[in-house]
Every structure is written in structure tokens, then in C-alpha cells.
Amino acid sequence: xxxxxxxAAFTEGQDxxxxxxxxxxxxxKDCYQCGKCTAGCPVAFAMDYTPRQVMRLLQLGLKEEALKxxxxxxxxxxxxxxxxxxxxxxxxxxxxxxxxEAKGLGYVPEKNINLFNDLxxxxxxxxxxxxxxGLILNFxxxxxxxxxxxxxxxxxxxxxxxxxxxxxxxxNGAVKRIxxxxxxxxxxxx
Numbered sequence: 742x743x744x745x746x747x748x749a750a751f752t753e754g755q756d757x758x759x760x761x762x763x764x765x766x767x768x769x770k771d772c773y774q775c776g777k778c779t780a781g782c783p784v785a786f787a788m789d790y791t792p793r794q795v796m797r798l799l800q801l802g803l804k805e806e807a808l809k810x811x812x813x814x815x816x817x818x819x820x821x822x823x824x825x826x827x828x829x830x831x832x833x834x835x836x837x838x839x840x841x842e843a844k845g846l847g848y849v850p851e852k853n854i855n856l857f858n859d860l861x862x863x864x865x866x867x868x869x870x871x872x873x874x875g876l877i878l879n880f881x882x883x884x885x886x887x888x889x890x891x892x893x894x895x896x897x898x899x900x901x902x903x904x905x906x907x908x909x910x911x912x913n914g915a916v917k918r919i920x921x922x923x924x925x926x927x928x929x930x931x
Contacts, residue, residue: 757804764841765834769799778822778832788812792822792832799835808848813839853884866920869910874903 762768772793779791790798790812798807807813816836823831849855860879864871874894881889897903910916 755802757802758799760842761799761835761838764838765831767831767835769796769835771828772796772800772830773828775827777825777827778830781821781825783819783821784815784817788815792816792836795839796830796832796835807839808843808846809850811850812836813843814850814854816840853880856880856884862920864907866916868907869913869916870908872904872907874898874905875907877903 758769774793774797776791776793778796779785779793782788782792785791788811790806790810792812795807795810795812798810813836816833818833818837820831820833823829823833826832843849844855857880860876860883861871864876864879877890881887894903898905
């Protein structure tokens with residue numbers, strides 16, 4: 742029977758916590774588990790681990806569990822958790838760090854989540870904002886469900902909620918520079 746090496750597990754967990762801190766600026770040890778983040782989270786009901794539980798996984802050094810959970814992909818980045826936190830912990834930044842690490846290790850729960858993220862960023866880079874209709878059409882085609890929600894299109898068009906042509910912002914150069922800087926710093930935007 743193989744013995745559990747707690748020392749190695751703790752060291753690996755600490756290294757991972759340090760990595761999360763370097764990326765997000767958040768020390769997960771600062772969280773004292775009050776639960777206000779979860780109480781205010783508008784998507785906590787759909788998560789497999791609540792925001793408080795994700796922080797606890799990190800505190801305990803349970804890297805794999807944190808990276809493989811669906812919760813990090815459901816975070817809406819609304820920052821309600823940050824606004825409610827008495828310790829001013831920016832949990833949205835932690836979730837983003839976890840998503841980036843999970844994507845790098847291939848822990849994406851559904852291919853469509855990754856596809857949507859990539860198409861969203863592609864649209865922002867190209868137009869300076871999201872072209873909703875283009876995003877929807879491109880996503881549906883590339884995810885193999887070309888007629889998904891097609892019945893909603895006419896109503897959205899007639900109500901002016903989506904537009905056939907993309908509206909570019911006046912100075913898209915600023916947005917392009919942001920994407921270039923992220924790539925130069927080694928970040929991933931695709």
C-alpha cells in the first residue's frame with residue numbers, strides 16, 4: 742500500500758498558492774471563510790463548489806480539485822464577492838488565475854466553454870467590442886449546432902438587441918495594443 746506523503750502534498754500546494762498569488766495578487770490564506778462571497782454570488786447556485794469552497798480548496802492545497810471544478814468557468818466576474826468581502830479579497834482575479842492554469846493543463850470541462858471564450862476575445866480584438874450576432878453565429882457553427890436558438894434571431898433583430906453588421910469603436914488601435922501587450926507579456930488571448 743502506497744503511503745501518502747503529506748510533506749510533498751503540502752509543498753506542492755504551497756507552490757501552487759504562490760503561483761496564484763503571483764498572478765492574481767491575492768493570498769488565499771487571507772480568507773477566513775466568512776461566506777459573504779458565496780452569499781452574494783449570483784451564480785453560486787449553479788456551481789459545484791461555492792466561491793468560499795474554492796478558496797478553501799486552495800488553502801488546503803487541493804490543486805487538482807480546484808482546477809477541475811466547473812465553478813471557475815461559471816464565475817461571472819461581477820465582483821460582488823469582492824464588494825462584500827471584509828478582507829477585500831478579489832476572488833474574481835483568483836477565478837481568472839485558476840481558469841488560465843486549468844486551460845493550460847487541459848482541464849476545460851466542456852470544449853464549448855473554451856470555444857466561446859476564444860470567439861469572444863477574437864470579436865473584441867477585431868471590433869473593439871463584442872459583435873453579438875457574429876459571436877452567436879460563429880459559436881453555433883463551430884460548435885456543431887448551427888440552428889441553436891435560431892428562432893430568437895428575428896425578435897432580437899426587430900427589437901434592436903443585435904445587429905447584422907458589427908459596430909467598431911472609433912479607435913480600435915488602443916484595443917489592439919492591449920492584446921499585443923498581453924501576448925508580449927506571455928499571456929494567452931486565444
